[in-house]
Amino acid sequence: MPTASLPMYDLPELRPAMAALWAGIARSLAREGVAEVPATLVHDAPADELWPAPDLLFSQCCGYDLLHGAARGLRPLATPCYRAPGCAGPHYLSIVVVPEDSTAARLEDLRGTVCAINSRCSHSGMNALRALVAPLSRDGRFFATVEVSGAHSASLAMVARRTAEVAAIDGVTYALLARHRPAALAGTRPLCRTANAPAPPFATRADAPDELVLRLRTALHDAFADPGLATARDALLLDGLEILPLSAYARLEAFERLATRHGYPELA
Numbered sequence: 103m104p105t106a107s108l109p110m111y112d113l114p115e116l117r118p119a120m121a122a123l124w125a126g127i128a129r130s131l132a133r134e135g136v137a138e139v140p141a142t143l144v145h146d147a148p149a150d151e152l153w154p155a156p157d158l159l160f161s162q163c164c165g166y167d168l169l170h171g172a173a174r175g176l177r178p179l180a181t182p183c184y185r186a187p188g189c190a191g192p193h194y195l196s197i198v199v200v201p202e203d204s205t206a207a208r209l210e211d212l213r214g215t216v217c218a219i220n221s222r223c224s225h226s227g228m229n230a231l232r233a234l235v236a237p238l239s240r241d242g243r244f245f246a247t248v249e250v251s252g253a254h255s256a257s258l259a260m261v262a263r264r265t266a267e268v269a270a271i272d273g274v275t276y277a278l279l280a281r282h283r284p285a286a287l288a289g290t291r292p293l294c295r296t297a298n299a300p301a302p303p304f305a306t307r308a309d310a311p312d313e314l315v316l317r318l319r320t321a322l323h324d325a326f327a328d329p330g331l332a333t334a335r336d337a338l339l340l341d342g343l344e345i346l347p348l349s350a351y352a353r354l355e356a357f358e359r360l361a362t363r364h365g366y367p368e369l370a
Contacts, residue, residue, distance in 0.1 A: 104159035106140045109149040110302045111162075111274060111338070115282040117145065119337035126331045127160070130321035136314070149173075158307040160318060165300055165351045166225035176305040178351075179318050183342035184301060186277035192344040193298040196226045196270040198234070199261055199290045206267075209294060210238055217245040218257040218266035219369065225354050226272035227254060228369050230296035233357035234270075236364035243370050255279070255286055262289030270296060277339055299353050300346055319345065 106128075108120050124143050131139045140159065144152060150172035153163055162182075163173035181192035188195045200206050220227035235244045249266060251257040257269035258279070273295070279286045306318055325331055326343050335341075361367060 104138055104140055104157045105144050105152065105155060106142075106160040107144040107147070107149070107152050108162050109147075109152065110164065111278055112145060113278060113282060116278065116338060119334040122334035123325055123331060123338065123340075126325040126328050126334075127321045130324040131317060134317040134320055136317055153305075156307065160304065160306055162302050162304050164223070164225055164302050165354050166229050167223055168303065168305070168348075168351055169354060171223040173305065175308040177308055177310055177315060178303040178305050178346065178348055179315065180322050180343045181301050181303045181346045181350075182340055183344060184274045184277075185339045185341040186274050188273045188295055188298065189301070190298060191342075192301055192346055194226070194301040195273045195298040196230045196296040197273050197276045198231065198268060198270050198293045198295065199258065199276075200268050200293045201261055201264050202289050202291045204267065204291070204293075206293060209234065212268045212293075213238065213244055214246050215267035216265070217248045217369070218251045218260040218269040219248060220251055220254045220257055222250060222369075225299060225357070226275075226296075227257065227270050229354060229357050230299065231270035232361045232366065232369040234294075234296050235369070236361040236366040239364060239366040242365055242368070244366070245370060248369055258286055258290055268293070274301070274339060281339075282337075297357070299357065300350050303346070303351075 120143060128139045153173040153176055163176055167173035183192050184194060206212055222228055238244055251260055254271045254275045260266035261269050322343055
């Protein structure tokens with residue numbers, strides 16, 4: 103049986119809304135004649151294991167992973183538009199946070215501090231922040247150390263505990279936590295924002311035939327237009343879809359090139 107997942111914003115609080123959205127997509131796929139459609143989404147499985155799987159039907163991946171990581175080679179279907187502060191159409195950004203009582207007023211004030219990132223292959227947590235910091239770096243360094251937390255929520259917890267003094271948090275994650283789990287933001291405050299970039303796309307396996315891709319896109323559009331799914335879309339901050347070519351995600355590599363031009367190829 104094929105698998106489906108939505109790992110990018112898979113907060114337990116959002117799973118009923120995700121289940122409702124997927125049920126709508128699955129109904130449309132069945133109407134479109136797709137024979138095998140998973141009834142439920144896969145949760146709590148590592149995304150880097152889900153994405154390369156030969157039975158993948160539907161997922162969502164970080165654009166940077168799409169270019170460089172475990173999602174490399176996936177076929178983008180459509181890019182969601184999010185109703186979160188700073189998001190514009192199919193583009194999103196990251197919120198740079200510091201401890202609530204931090205005296206930092208500018209990014210420059212964080213030189214020599216500890217930075218938390220969710221992953222070395224994350225655009226929102228690493229790549230966007232690297233580009234923001236690059237012009238301030240000296241001899242390839244800016245922070246004292248960079249710690250990998252494993253998740254944006256874990257990075258926030260590190261900043262709140264002051265085991266890290268700065269982190270870049272996916273703006274959609276930040277807005278979802280503010281709405282559904284505000285305690286996760288306690289002890290932190292926003293300092294600034296990164297530049298925007300194409301949001302994490304919905305995707306399917308690389309060798310998916312064109313006919314299946316068309317049916318998946320039709321199912322997505324049906325689910326986003328279904329008034330019965332408005333509550334689920336609102337809970338997930340989903341506001342629309344755009345079909346972006348893979349080349350649109352070259353914007354993320356521009357962040358990387360900017361950092362390299364400043365002699366700062368690695369967040370450090």
